[in-house]
Amino acid sequence: MTEIAAAMPEETASLGPLGVLLPGGAAAPDHGAPKKRLGIFFWICAGWIGLIILVALFANLLPLPNPDFQNFAAPQNGAPGWGHLLGTDDLNRDIFSRLLFGSRVSLIVGFGSTAIGLILGGIPGMFSAYRRGRVDTLLNTVSYIVLAFPALVAVIAIGSFWGHQLWKITVVIGVFSAPLIFRIIRASTLSYASRDFVMAAKALGASDSRILAREIFPNILPTIVSFGLIAVAGVIVLEGTLAFLGLSVPPPTPSWGNMLNEGASLLAGGPGQNNPWLVIFPAAAMFSLLFTLNVVADKLRSHFDVTEVKL
């Protein structure tokens, strides 16, 4: 059974892309390997995410009906067609318009909560790993305790008492994503904190904050970006789950989770009353965003040679 030692989860898995660090020729890959490319698939996926972000930003400028407008001239649960590209929902609202405006909730919560998590978890993670000592031990234990909390239950409970406004959901999810981000950034920083170039900077009299910002940060940036994108996808799933349970931003605000909730609740009515498009379109939109985020994160990770870290 000793062979499996390599597969054992290790606390401080090293994240170090060694090749990036070693000076010039020493780390040069053999047979003059061609420069790594991200590939066309990566750019298609990144482009799709960019398009969704653009549409979310400028949805107001597009020639769309108001997403909350109940157009009684339009059919209820109408099929896709020229008047309403993706049809209408049970309240005669335009599904296409609601879909485009609904992307805002996913994107704001996804990127907003991750940013909060990076500030609350990432910065302490870097300092904690660099300074070590008692503060590190304390923060480490605290992160374990918070991680053991079932995040979904905690977020549901806090939301139900505090309220379901967009910014509150963003803050609560951000706070609960901080311990995981803390652990990733801490493990990543640890693998650089005692490297020779850090020692050299120290010997030259560089201040701690300068070392963290100029020596360590550029090295852990690939980890931050690739794991950050996975965190964005994870947060979007959490918000979508909450919305599906009716515990995120309340209707009539359009969001993909809310639309899936409405579509799913109509399914109980049987074939006559349900609106399949109200399930299919938001599901497809959610899938496309999560899938492209996963692809981009995955390609970046292998491009920068970031190995998976065990938490």
Place this chain on the structure above:
Amino acid sequence: MGRYIAKRVVLLIIIVFFVSVASFFLVHLLPGNPAVAILGPNDTPQNSAILNKQLGLDHSLWVQYFIWISHVFRGNLGQSFTTHQTTTNILANSFPIDIELIVFSQLMAFAVALPMAMTASRRPNRLFDQFSNSTAFGFLALPPFVIGPVLVLLFAVHWRVFPGPASYVPLTQNFWSNIHTMLLPSIVLALGSIVLYFRLLRNDLISTLQEDFITMARSKGLTDRRIMWRHALRPSSVTLLSSAGVAIAGLIAGTFVVELLLQLPGLGFQLISSINQDDYTVVQGITLVVAVAIVLIQFFFDFIFTVVDPRIARD
């Protein structure tokens, strides 16, 4: 080893304490006064004073916490404001549904993921491996709240292979009809687990199959099947087992989604309807029980795993 276990138990107690404090104080984050919510139109100063005394709300918060927690230890989680059922009773009726869903879905997940990973790892990067790998990657982007409604639309509403929402019958009442109803939600839950188990097991199997003892077994002339089952599988399941606790805890979000989707009266369904009715005692009770259950499941798997493989305790 003993030290390691002792350390874990201390951590467990700390976590359970924090979980209980959090579940308790959440009620007091609520704007306003529970007595007002309960009394509604009968909210006179006299009535609310009596009710506050009955609910023990005239004590300080920490005293209230200790009264509450001592009730919890005696199995008394309070009573619903709306249905006057005890929370313990609600839990006893709904918990079995979650357990059934989790057991079913995990059986399905292993039945699919195990042969899939074995076939894929036998010839890495060949057709089947690439196909199943990219399929698994795609399914990563299909969480239960996305794939669930689509599967219900297809299999329950369109083709009517499975019963639709609100057709739950207790296991004790009609066994086969219960199984039939639970199949679809279990499939929704199983999909996520299949992806996870497949990815972990495939990676470990590929590295195990390159070990010397496998070459040794091959040179002795053992069949591929025997090598896979008797020699490669056990050492390759370490990562899988070590993540089982976290994986099962992660299923809770999925069970909430399918319960709401198909209106199965499980824990998630009860929790959400209590939230919608401002039934705070029940919310508090369910939150506490679910949170503690998840913490215990994770601890249990950690513990089992340390006993199976003592090297973990050494770190």
